[in-house]
Amino acid sequence: GENVEQHPSTLSVQEGDSAVIKCTYSDSASNYFPWYKQELGKRPQLIIDIRSNVGEKKDQRIAVTLNKTAKHFSLHITETQPEDSAVYFCAAGGKGSQGNLIFGKGTKLSVKP
């Protein structure tokens, strides 16, 4: 089955700096790669996703890149703000009718003002 590795587990940046979180996956059949943000005690919220027919996708300060050959994808947050502080999860999956999403272990991002 699919296995997703996520790094780093914790990341601390100064407000205004960029943050990069990286994930690798094992199943080459996976074709859907979402990123979720989870604030303490709340449900995960989708912030951006990418499908395997696209190499890069951007939405304001957030971007995701995908390298299918190397089986890795990354989240980039520019001009970080304190409200970006949360746990971020990557996931991979989407194949077949089940399309189970397998999540990485998460990255706790802290943005210091």
Next chain:
Amino acid sequence: GAVVSQHPSRVICKSGTSVKIECRSLDFQATTMFWYRQFPKQSLMLMATSNEGSKATYEQGVEKDKFLINHASLTLSTLTVTSAHPEDSSFYICSARAGAGGTEAFFGQGTRLTVV
């Protein structure tokens, strides 16, 4: 985005009793629902996948007789934790998807289960 409602948000039960958690898609028909378990400061661990009208598919290591999943309609899936024990205490969260694999899944708000 679409709305998924999960109830209850918190439940405390005695050891040996059963607890039912509901997951509802409020404004779309969920062909597939997923149940996850999340320990403090850890990731979401997929427990099982259910499709409306068919038996759930459980992940390896998840006891299907202990965690009963029913997906009776396109808007409702339930997870019943049977004969709960303190080690079952955790945060359980569902997600629902309208389309086939490769489409966005929406999460419920989660249920904090404490077994005493």
